[in-house]
Amino acid sequence: MAKISDIKASKILNSRDDWTIEVELFLDDGVSVKASVPEGKSDGSHEAVSADVETAIYNIHKEILPTLRGLEVSDHLALDNKLIELDGTNNKSRLGANAILAVSIASFRASAQSRDKPIWRYIKEVSGLQSFGSTKIYANLINGGKHAGNNLDIQEYLVIPKTENIKEAADIISRIYHNLGTICIEKYGESATLVGDEGGYAPSLDNNLIPLKLIKEAAGDFEIDLGIDAAASGINMSKEKLMKIYREMVSAYNLFYLEDPFNEEDFPAFKEALLEFGEEVVVTGDDLTVTNTERMRIAKNHKSINGIIIKPNQIGTVSEAIRAVQKAREYGWSVIVSHRSGETNDDFIADFAVGVGADGAKIGAPARGERIAKYNRLLKIDEEK
Known part of the structure; x- marks a missing residue:
């Protein structure tokens, strides 16, 4: 089997004009x-x-290449474990999670390519995970919070087409996005279509419910679900006020998806939301669980959530992200694989989402090149199946 001969790292700009890492693995x-x-x-x-x-x-x-040179790229668990051992901390802070993850992704990609397989199929084989239907697109059409320069507390307003046909879903999202832009201009002027970090529009509005009203209007007769990522650890508002907003969203707009509704340490508050909304709403942990199986165990013991966000860069290796998905399935949770707000044109996350059989792929709006790269990769994967 092919062995690692060299790794070259360099810096590139991400979508927020910040430096990040790119590696080339040979x-x-x-x-x-x-x-x-x-x-x-x-x-x-x-x-x-x-x-x-x-x-x-x-x-x-100076450290990772000398350790991995000459090792077979196919033994991902051994490679990732060597990276974890070499780092020697419980949070990847010595070598850096960015350094470790870049090499981990590259090794998966190289192993798939050397076998002449698309990476999603290779991940599916090595993970042993089964899908429960097609991976749906979770599209962030209105940005707020830390992702936009507006007055919205809620960070993401999501549309989720109900169809399992990925081409139909992408077309629906595109049409809604264009309709939404027209509506925003008509109601609030041209500046309302300025976009946030993830490509969604970023208008300043009178309250946190109006974005759902606008998206619902833009969707017309399309069959969709609505969701939000509150990212509530960054919201200066009481639990009671937040819960009032969520109740109104569920009542008025049949909210389907509720991510990080409370502070990342407040497992009991998440439980309250799950108890109140039941199985009608996917109450999802992101900052609460950070793709970390120990945090997931705590959430399970508290009965805090029934859905989880998976982000490989939260944990630092592809193998650990796969284990987090395996554990989530063991717990009976929905799995949504997600991009980050500061992205590159790397489309690995689309392959990962399909490979682990995720229920959803959260990839932003159909705008900005780094988001479109993920949409187009999902479309290509659909052709490869």
Whole structure:
């Protein structure tokens, strides 16, 4: 089997004009692949820790490459475990989660390419995970919170087409997005269609419910569900006020998806939401759980959630992200694989979502090149099946 012969790291700009890492990994059979890593803005405090870019690049060249050179790329668990052991911390803070993840993604990609398989199919094989239907697109059409320069407290307003046909879903999202832009201009002027970090429109509005009204109007007769990512750890509002908003959203707009409704440490508050809304709403942990199986165990014991966000850069290796999905399925939770607000054109996350059989892929609005890359990869995967 092919062995790692070289790794070259460099810095590139991400979608927020911040520096991030790109690696090129070489195998002794002539295969070479590239991988780059995203970063979040509203990070959970328990996420794996990234190093500054220059330090991460140095660590790849001086520590990671000498450790991995000559190892078979197919043994992902061994490779990722070596990276974890080499780092020696419980949060990847010595070598940097960005350095470790870039190499981890590249190794998966190289192994798939050397086998002449699309990476989603390769991940499906090595993970042993089964899908429960097609992966649906969760599209963030209105941005707020830390992702936009407006007055909205809620960070993401999502539309989720009900169809399991990925081409139909992408077309529906595109049409709603264009309709929404027209409505925003008519009601609030041209500036209302300025976009946030994830490509969604970023209008300033009178309250946190209006975005759902606008999206519902733009959707017309399309069959969709609505959702939000509150990212409530960044909201200066009482639990009682937040819960009042969520009740209104569920009542008025049949809210289907509710992510991070309360502070990342408030497991009991998540439980209250789950008890009140029951199975009608997917109460989802992101900052609460940070793709970390120990945090997931706590959430399970508290009966806090019935859905989870999976972000490989929260934990630092592809293998650990796969284990988090496996554990989520063991718990009976919905799984939504997500991009980050500071993205690159790397489309690995689309392959990962399909490969692990995720219920949803949260990839932003159909705007900005780094988001479109994920849409187009999902469309291509649909052709490869």
